Amino acid sequence: MIGQGKLLEIQDLRKNYGNKGHVTRALNGVSFDVLKGEFLGIMGPSGSGKTTLLNCIATIMKPTSGRVLLKGDNISSFDSKRLAEYRGSRIGYLFQDFELLDNLTGKENILLPLSIHGVDFAKAREKLHELATFLEITDVLNKFPSQMSGGQKQRVAVARSLISEPDIVLADEPTGALDTRSARNLMNKLTEINRKNERTILMVTHDANAASFCSRILFIQDGVIFHELRRQQSESREEFYERILQLLAQLGGGSANVL
Amino acid sequence: MFFKLIIRNAKRSLKENLIYFATLVVAVASFYIILSLEKQDVIIFLKEFESDAINKLLALMPIVYGFALFLLFFLILFANRYQLNRRSKEFGMYLLLGMRKERLILQLLAEGMFISIWALISGLFIGAFLAELISLTVAKLVGQGIISHQFSLSLTAIVFTVIGFLLIQFIALLILGGKLFYQEIYQLLNDQMDKKQEMGDVKGNIFHIFIGTVLLVIAYWLALFRFNEVEGFILFLALILGCIGTIFFIKGFGKLLGIMASRSEKKSTKGLRTFTFRQFQENVAHKYLSVSVTSILMTLSIILIADGASSILSLDKVYNRETSVYDFTVYGEKEKVEQLLNSEEMAPYVADLNLLEIGHMKRKGEDADGMSISMVDWSKLREELILALPRKERELFESGDIQGYTISPDNPDALNLLGILEIDATIPYLIPESSYNRLLEAVDEEPLNLQANEMVLYLNPDLLPMEQVDNIPVLEQIFKNAAQSKENLLTIDGTAFFLRPSVPMRGLVADRSIEIHSAFIVPDQVFEQLVNRETYETYWNFRIPKKLQDEQGLMMPMKEASEKLSAAGFGFESYLHNFGRQLFYVVAGSYTILYMGILFLIIACTVLALQFLTQMKQTKNRFLTLSMLGAKREQMKKSLRMQVLLTFLLPISLAVVSGAVGIWGLIKAVFIRIDNNPLLFPMSIFFACIVLGIFSIYGMAVSRTAEGEIDKLRWKTNVGE
Ligand SMILES: Nc1ncnc2c1ncn2[C@@H]1O[C@H](COP(=O)(O)OP(=O)(O)OP(=O)(O)O)[C@@H](O)[C@H]1O
Ligand SMILES: [Mg+2]
Numbered sequence: 001m002i003g004q005g006k007l008l009e010i011q012d013l014r015k016n017y018g019n020k021g022h023v024t025r026a027l028n029g030v031s032f033d034v035l036k037g038e039f040l041g042i043m044g045p046s047g048s049g050k051t052t053l054l055n056c057i058a059t060i061m062k063p064t065s066g067r068v069l070l071k072g073d074n075i076s077s078f079d080s081k082r083l084a085e086y087r088g089s090r091i092g093y094l095f096q097d098f099e100l101l102d103n104l105t106g107k108e109n110i111l112l113p114l115s116i117h118g119v120d121f122a123k124a125r126e127k128l129h130e131l132a133t134f135l136e137i138t139d140v141l142n143k144f145p146s147q148m149s150g151g152q153k154q155r156v157a158v159a160r161s162l163i164s165e166p167d168i169v170l171a172d173e174p175t176g177a178l179d180t181r182s183a184r185n186l187m188n189k190l191t192e193i194n195r196k197n198e199r200t201i202l203m204v205t206h207d208a209n210a211a212s213f214c215s216r217i218l219f220i221q222d223g224v225i226f227h228e229l230r231r232q233q234s235e236s237r238e239e240f241y242e243r244i245l246q247l248l249a250q251l252g253g254g255s256a257n258v259l
Numbered sequence: 260m261f262f263k264l265i266i267r268n269a270k271r272s273l274k275e276n277l278i279y280f281a282t283l284v285v286a287v288a289s290f291y292i293i294l295s296l297e298k299q300d301v302i303i304f305l306k307e308f309e310s311d312a313i314n315k316l317l318a319l320m321p322i323v324y325g326f327a328l329f330l331l332f333f334l335i336l337f338a339n340r341y342q343l344n345r346r347s348k349e350f351g352m353y354l355l356l357g358m359r360k361e362r363l364i365l366q367l368l369a370e371g372m373f374i375s376i377w378a379l380i381s382g383l384f385i386g387a388f389l390a391e392l393i394s395l396t397v398a399k400l401v402g403q404g405i406i407s408h409q410f411s412l413s414l415t416a417i418v419f420t421v422i423g424f425l426l427i428q429f430i431a432l433l434i435l436g437g438k439l440f441y442q443e444i445y446q447l448l449n450d451q452m453d454k455k456q457e458m459g460d461v462k463g464n465i466f467h468i469f470i471g472t473v474l475l476v477i478a479y480w481l482a483l484f485r486f487n488e489v490e491g492f493i494l495f496l497a498l499i500l501g502c503i504g505t506i507f508f509i510k511g512f513g514k515l516l517g518i519m520a521s522r523s524e525k526k527s528t529k530g531l532r533t534f535t536f537r538q539f540q541e542n543v544a545h546k547y548l549s550v551s552v553t554s555i556l557m558t559l560s561i562i563l564i565a566d567g568a569s570s571i572l573s574l575d576k577v578y579n580r581e582t583s584v585y586d587f588t589v590y591g592e593k594e595k596v597e598q599l600l601n602s603e604e605m606a607p608y609v610a611d612l613n614l615l616e617i618g619h620m621k622r623k624g625e626d627a628d629g630m631s632i633s634m635v636d637w638s639k640l641r642e643e644l645i646l647a648l649p650r651k652e653r654e655l656f657e658s659g660d661i662q663g664y665t666i667s668p669d670n671p672d673a674l675n676l677l678g679i680l681e682i683d684a685t686i687p688y689l690i691p692e693s694s695y696n697r698l699l700e701a702v703d704e705e706p707l708n709l710q711a712n713e714m715v716l717y718l719n720p721d722l723l724p725m726e727q728v729d730n731i732p733v734l735e736q737i738f739k740n741a742a743q744s745k746e747n748l749l750t751i752d753g754t755a756f757f758l759r760p761s762v763p764m765r766g767l768v769a770d771r772s773i774e775i776h777s778a779f780i781v782p783d784q785v786f787e788q789l790v791n792r793e794t795y796e797t798y799w800n801f802r803i804p805k806k807l808q809d810e811q812g813l814m815m816p817m818k819e820a821s822e823k824l825s826a827a828g829f830g831f832e833s834y835l836h837n838f839g840r841q842l843f844y845v846v847a848g849s850y851t852i853l854y855m856g857i858l859f860l861i862i863a864c865t866v867l868a869l870q871f872l873t874q875m876k877q878t879k880n881r882f883l884t885l886s887m888l889g890a891k892r893e894q895m896k897k898s899l900r901m902q903v904l905l906t907f908l909l910p911i912s913l914a915v916v917s918g919a920v921g922i923w924g925l926i927k928a929v930f931i932r933i934d935n936n937p938l939l940f941p942m943s944i945f946f947a948c949i950v951l952g953i954f955s956i957y958g959m960a961v962s963r964t965a966e967g968e969i970d971k972l973r974w975k976t977n978v979g980e
Contacts, residue, residue, distance in 0.1 A: 060887060080891075084890065086889070087887060087888060088887070088890075099887070101881045103538065103540075103541045108534075111533070115530055115531060115533060116885070116894065
């Protein structure tokens, strides 16, 4: 299930906010690898630096120091032009609030990364059809986001993140704005994409339920990674979920809700 | 603290929102320019000759001012709304932090007034500069050296500008403040574009376009072919239909465009094309009303500017002295005037002195009804003229159905000539040959040397609608034929007179003291014999000597001579009257109309600009998303420029078509006369450039502002570094 090579290497990532007088160390030396084909989760309490970490990896933000290697390229040192080439084509994104353009139809939203990178539509037609069928969004392709449900919106966003067959999909609390059923549906789809197509996914969440779909989970607090959980081959999702809850209880000295 | 915040915010508004500030400045400057009309050199000059007409024009100014006030009020309201929208989040925060609404609104008013003062200072400065520039240019352009330029600052104009501007600014802020008062904090914090997105069905939109096109075509047809019928009403109807048609057309067009964009699959992934069209569609389809209004304003603006410019074209005629010979005509007792003009004081100003004698022909007697019996029999000439008429008119004549005569440029020449002679020939004016010979001599033409039975049919070039009165083809042909066949076209008291063809026709006096259409120029002894002594009059005409003109120009000596004649107590008229009156028509016809035209254009452009930037601001997040999906800055800027172009191009394209039809209609209705004026081409180019220039300045400003927003966007995503 898990491929061999390292797809993404995070080396001693640090990020400070603010200037001299008032510095917040959001990331305090984070290092880990993401293997090819992995479904990696990152959990941590609010303010622990999850979004900051993901934004640094996503090249939305420049880290103060440290390196982010994607297939060996240090993307954290790229200039904006080269970054733009990576965004949307080699890296796909999922956001908590979907970030669909509300004046574009579902289909237009999904095709947007291709438009931006000038990929011929003919090549994507099949892919679009396949994704839409799999994600059950064929009937909203010609609707505007305001006419879709939250779950549909997020699945359109998933299709958008996958259309250009990126090396990795980065997701920041993708279930955050969804109800339980839509969230589970989405996580099932993501798992299937991960398993079937060996698509690497890196997801930040503080929802233990969502995290239980991952194959490995890193725990972050105060800008450092301090624990790791791996799902055993034989372990069911429910069992993994229990294990996560237990760990959170130990860590937080309380319930999972604190996260 | 409160005061400091006001100043800081006001300063920030200035810096961040140049378009808002520029709008206020434009408003102030426009007020000043129209209000200071009185102090324009040309107006001051014309007041001397045409004071009645100028006063009438100036009396009209408060109406123009009121109208400008009314229009600019909406512009100011729109600009302020845009400015407040930009900051709604900030206001939401103030309220969230516990600021009382009353205080917030008070602060807004204070800020608004503070900015207004800046706008007033800059606007008055620019307005005064522009007014000065216009004054100077016009004085140089039309004044030919007589209109002296003087720097002027109109105090009343400043006062009324300040009052008017502050008034509309205050009302606008009050209205918007009141609205703010009833808004919830939530609305302020979440200032977003209406989320209403719809596909719209193709049929519905085609229907809209169809209705719009039909209405426009009807309006065009009315403007082009039915203009002269029930004039005012048809014009009004065409205007209303045109407006409604424009609204429908733009509504349908905006939506259809979006649908078309989403339909063409092949191109759908070509850069940000789909995005660009969707943005454009949103801007047009959702705001079709204001886009239509801008289109209508632009149409009016184009028509007004064309009309105003065509008035300037007739300037050409003002200077054209082709037919006017004399600079002065003095009335009064023949000998006394002669004495004065030959006096030491006046002599330096007098050349080509000519006594014009004129009088009616005697009558043969009266018939039973007391009607005059004429000495003139021109039945042969009449016959020939009727024969020369186009068939339709000729049949009318032959059937005797013709009722009366109108003399108009639309008539065939022969008809006009018939009209003139029917009216004049019974008791024609007589002019002795010697008088006219002296006139011809003054312009270096051959004297007439009439035979005893020869005469000239004098036709007044200033009053007749023909292009060239000395060479009317029909008449020339008739005269020639008659000469060949030795036929008599006309007899006076039984004596046949030959009509001399191709005699140069010139104005008899300096201006309008003799307003006649036609006269008979006859040998002097015939004049003595036939003239009715009771109607005999004399006029002394003269010109300013050539040498003096070369030294001092025409106008200075004319002014001096006028003063001397006035002092001597004689009635007189001068070419200045003629010039002044014609100039007045040009100035009155062009100034206010051009002003309105340009004002409309500026308003339309501002509305488009502010609307575009509002949308841009409300949909800023989209650009963030785009950049996360890998869109390069340049790519987004390109899309923005395209959006700006489309947003401006749609209303102006329609306006250009409607405007062209409007102008064409006016030309057909002879409201606008273009003839074959050599200035026509440069003038059209010049005003087209002005329109395009204003347009491009706004387009560019919007582009720059929007691109600036994109730059800021990138900076925010890389926060911290
Ligand atoms: N733009 C910023 N400027 C200054 N400090 C920031 C900024 N963004 C985040 N921080 C700080 O950095 C730390 C990490 O923030 P981050 O958003 O990464 O947390 P998070 O784990 O995503 O939290 P949550 O679960 O609430 O989303 C926090 O202490 C936060 O206050
Ligand atoms: Mg977060």
